[in-house]
Amino acid sequence: MELLYAIFLGAGRVIALAFFLLLSWAIYNDFSKANIPSGLDHPLKLRVIHWGFIMMFTLGKILEVLGLCRQVIVIRFLLDLRRPALDPSLSSKDLHFDGVPVRVYQPKAPSAGLRRGFVFFHGGAGMFGSISLYQDVCNKIAKDSDSVLVSVGYHLAPEHPYPTQWEDCFTATVYFLQHAELYGVDPSQIVIGGDSIGGNIANIVAQNLVERSDLPKLRAQVLIYAGLQAMDFNLPSYQQNGQIPLLFRESLIEYGQQYYVKDPSLKNDILKGSHVPDEMRLKYGRWMSPDNIPEKFKRRGYEQVPLAPYNPDVYKQWPELLEVTFSSLFGEDSVIKQLPETLIVSCEYDVFRDDSLLFKKRLEENGVKVSWFHAEKGFHGVLNLCDCSIMTFPTAVEILDNVANFVKHL
Known part of the structure; x- marks a missing residue:
């Protein structure tokens, strides 16, 4: 003893x-x-x-x-040690949509007719995060918007490298569009969205659905502090917020290297912009110009830094960074103008803030209806702190209130 x-x-x-x-x-x-x-x-x-x-x-x-x-x-x-409880006003069921794991949340209260649907893609750099981890986020959206919410458990990198993540989400979304009424959902009232890389994936899925005449059109998309371009990592928000948790500027490339299973030695070249071919600089320059960002977002400090000279070897090793299935801000005008009504959520203290601002301008120029909520005190990753007892952040609750209100009043 x-x-x-x-x-x-x-x-x-x-x-x-x-x-x-x-x-x-x-x-x-x-x-x-x-x-x-x-x-x-x-x-x-x-x-x-x-x-x-x-x-x-x-x-x-x-x-x-x-x-x-x-x-x-x-x-x-x-x-995943943190497992938020299911809200008592909801029921949930773990299923597979064409082989993709999902959790379907449904309000217990009876409905006079078919409800709206929301397909949610979680954040986590494509390597972390899960259906269980995001249960509190999904609870609040489903409950407060009175919607049937599908949380997609896409397969994670590096075991399942890009493009598995967005392809899983696309598959699950198509299945839900085809079978919405089985879950009490009006197929013409389906919204997709997510946070961080989940927002990136939502926009990729939306762009890939615009030409699908065999499917109902999406009602809207919700992009919560999404990264939408990998061309310029020296925009004002990247300079101002590059050392603010929970996402550092340099961490972006480190996560991306694991997401794509690429050589980590490319980090500095990518951050400087050596991976961007001259023809892409010419084509995308008008969309990426810092002049498109309102001056008030440059007041915390900004020095314009031109992209470094193009290095073909860097581009050849990582061409996926600039493809529309990752840098979705670069979608063609003919596609962008067909996107559904969009809610963009940005955070002041987030490296991705200016991605949101630039994409907001692109959408507006192409006639897409845009709602925008800017969290003045928000930072990247705050959404996961919406229901953490004494560690709850009011900004997270505020963001989810705006998301639920947007969906409820479509």
Whole structure:
């Protein structure tokens, strides 16, 4: 008995020491690298959450170096330890739509007729996130908009590299459009949307559906702080917010490298713009010009940085970055003008803020009806902090209120 006690005591001390070292490293790393402005929503809470993320990523890397487990698996496991409960006003069922895992949320209250549908694609750089992790987000949208919501559990990279993610989401959306009435949904009233890469995927799916005359037209799309271009990483928002958690400017390329399974040594060339061919600079330059971004978004500091000279070797190694099935801002006018009514959500303290502003202008120029909500105190990833007890961020609730209100009043 004494031996067992000694073993448990020793193990507890080791775990406590490991936790202390991880926390110390996280605090040092955060204060030395992160920039958290006072104008951001609850800066101290964000700093604490950032410590948790650093600890999680560091533990994953240590275990990967030791050959025990890949970092991405550790991060997914730790993220999924948080399992939000299902809202009591909803029922849910886990299904497969043409082989793609989905969770269907339905309001329990009776409806006079067919409801609207919402197909949701979660964020997480295409490598993290899950149906379970996003249950609180889906709860609120489904409940407050009185919609049937389909949360899509697309397969993740790097085990399933691009383009698996958007293709899974496309497959699930097509299935739902074809079978909507089986779930009490009006097929002419289906919205698609998502946050971060989920918003990117939603726009790709919407563009790929515009020519499908065999399917009902989408009613709307919702793009929540989506990354929509991989041409210029020196726009004002990338400069101003490049060191603000939970998404650093340099992390974009690191995540992208794993998403596409590419050489990590390309990072600096991509950040400088060496991957952009001259003909693309000419074609897309008018859409990507900083002049399209209102001056008020440049006041926190901005210095125009031209793209570095084109390096064909860099482009050849990673041409997918500029394809419309990733950089969806570059869709042709003939496609963009057919997109459905759109809600764009941007956050002031997010590297992707200007992607949203540039795409908003493109949509408006092509006659697409656009609603826009700008979270003045928001940051990338805030949506997942909509129902976290004392760590809840009011901005997350505000964003979801706007999404639900938009869907409810279509």
